[in-house]
Amino acid sequence: MPFSAAYHPARAHLTLGEAFYDPVEAARFPAHILRFRNQDAAARIGLETLTDAEWVEHLGRFVPLPDGLPTPLALRYHGHQFRQYNPDLGDGRGFLFAQMRDARDGRLLDIGTKGSGRTPWSRGGDGRLTLKGGVREILASEMLDALGVNTSRTLSVIETGERLQRGDEPSPTRSCVLARLSHSHIRVGTFQRLAALEDRASLTRLVDYVMATYFPDRHGEGNAATALFDIVCTRVARLAAQWMGAGFVHGVLNTDNINITGESFDYGPWRFLPRYDPSFVAAYFDQSGLYAFGRQPEAVLWTLARLAECLIPLTEIDDLQKIFDDFPDRYEMEMNNVIVKRLGLSSISRNDDRDLSSATWTFLERSGIGFENLFFDWYGGAQSRHRALNGPNAHFYAGAEFEPLRQRIDGYSARPDLDLSSPYFSRSVPCTMLIDAVERIWQPIADQDDWSMLDDTLASIREMKVALLPAA
Template sequence: MPVSASYRPACDHLRLGDAFYDPVAAASFPAHILRFRNQAAAAEIGLDSLTDDEWIAHFGRFVPLPDGLPTPLALRYHGHQFRSYNPELGDGRGFLFAQLRDVRDGRLLDIGTKGSGRTPWSRGADGRLTLKGGVREILATEMLEALGVETSRTLSVIETGENLQRGDEPSPTRSCVLARLSHSHIRIGTFQRLAALDDRASLARLVAYVMDTYFPDRAGAGDAAVALFDIVCARVARMGAQWMGAGFVHGVLNTDNINVTGESFDYGPWRFLPRYDPAFTAAYFDHSGLYAFGRQPEALLWNLARLAECLIPLANVDDLQKIFDDFPDRYGREMNGVIVKRLGLSSLSETDDRALAAETWRFLERSAIGFEFLFFDWYGGTQSRHRAANSPNARLYESADFEPLRQRIEAHSPRPGLDLSDPYFSRTVPCTMLVETVEKIWQPIATRDDWSTLHDTLSTIGDMKAALSPRSA
């Protein structure tokens, strides 16, 4: 049997009806070389028992999974791209391939693709993904997951043997097809399309579907549209705070890149900060800095306003406004919690956590320390005094600028279950994923087809994830 006993297929998206998607066929590729297989993620959906040949059949040739979606679905949506509305969007180089239930909690999971070929929404593009783009997405998702960010996960990358022409990397360049795992591919742009078409019936059906499928504990709410907006705002606030705490810049915060489950996904020109810099941008084409690091919360709030506009025909405007107005406070509380967690500390009180977060940002800005170093050197608070004193940054920690933050850190207890004897903490420097690191990983692949640096890096990221995960009390 090609799937395990825990495999639980689903076809929930079909309940929405064909007005929401277009059945499509995957491209036929000249080669199928398996480059990345996320076995841990596969185990969560009962696909860990597939042989490599079976894996390639499903994620390279897109043979339908048993009892799953009979054909891939290119999802329809609109969206604002850098705040300009585009009604010609939709899945242009990807599709929804399958839906399954998580073996741990029964939640619905989507398998979506990237680089799987042309669709009705390709807008003249080739529907392909570069191999470098696939490698970058592996690194982004693995790193973010290790840092505690709610993110899609890269499930598979298969090199496909085509030469692609691109303007933003040396061409011709190699191609791949990627599969990702996420709880939902329903975006703010999905709602925008229906609002633009003035299709109130489909909009109501979408709201009901989202509540029933993803938030069943709130599905009985009197005003489903208001409940949905409340949930999405809460989840987007959490995601934004997690990005900021990780020093991550997504790069393209268009409305079609924000989904209802509040998971970061669709990684293009992403970057991590070398050091604190609110003006740091990831995309070379973001000339105005619209999606710069420090403007990400503003961008998310702007996108949520677009969702609220879509829901007005189904909801009380004052209720939507109240939820919208609460976003800054909601985000602030999430941000405080993220900083406490990133430092490996226990929450003390709302006031103390807020003060700790404020001093953390102040020190990051004044010291120009490498962004990840503070969280590594002081992980566990008082338990890391000796490590911090022997850090390459020890001089900064001896300065008067650090003293207010030291006092805040030492007022918080270490997070229960920390194990600072983990070998990861014997390192001199933390694991980071700056753009220079990404290039060093890519170059041996591009020049010698040498994947060892990538595998070594993924092993290190795995070590970091394990070290930052508190043991059971």
């Protein structure tokens, strides 16, 4: 079947040169069972018209797409892992498979993989991904997308018929290969590698490539390194605010997991908060709480400092410092915007939005209400008063503790595209993705190969997205 008219392949990453990647071959798997194909994401790049057999050929066997990258590329980078520098990173169980233009806005999109086999950067690993890991990536990325977080999308999950040995789940366990769609796989760690190698020429080339490719509206504006740092700081501040507003804990905010377009990606030990708790961690191995929920803004700021260090040879340190020092103000503004949007309201002013945000966080902390329940019950502000006061969480809103937030909410108008008649708001409780639910979804897959609960959950997430993001 032909590709749709939205198919516009690209080979942009090849222009950087071979110092940035290693051509690799995908693993050969004993089976290819298509478990998930994201038609919404596929329509953005012209792959929605493929048959399932064609889909597997390209996203399971990795036959190159027409006029796309001729071979997969394992990208090179370094990074700090829990703040310990590691020069032996790079794509160890994934690669850049293809690039194309987004049919919606013309921006460059990458198809990256996970579990596609060994590369020169595998460091003794098997290069594989467990099927449970693939299911968790689907759930994380689709849930975050529906909540308005700037995230990669899981494009495809194909079960591969291998039995993997893992120490953190019952083994042997089923395997899969995943493809994700993201605007960039260039990370802070990409810059760190070149800085560590003292390769100024390549660092200059990377900065120019990033500005020309991803931020063309500011390409040629003053010093390129300064402009890049300015853009990345704003985008990362926005992402951190979106994580916090979604009650999401990424779990592994190493410098190789922060990219230059400010997109959340690479979902391992993620969690959503049951209720407000700044010390809540996602990874069992994060014993110090370095990447706890409340420390995520600090974690990304630390990563931005590492990016600034890489750019010092290319610009004035005072210019970088000024931008870095402005991060708290940028983060506060982004957080205020997130809270207004999460409550389905129209912004009034910076001061009003700040007061609304402050009152929201205070109530979440003091009341102990389920994190997502507040935003669901009061979505649309005063228009949802009857629904909130007659729902299962009404007792949280009956006392003086809620009064400061109620007064703030009453001062706002609902967003103009609000539709409280959506089926989503006829529910008594919101769609959530707590760890117990993830395990309930996985268990019938593991025991009976029953995917119906996952399908039903994804349908609920899509219903939520239509209600919360009607213009998406």
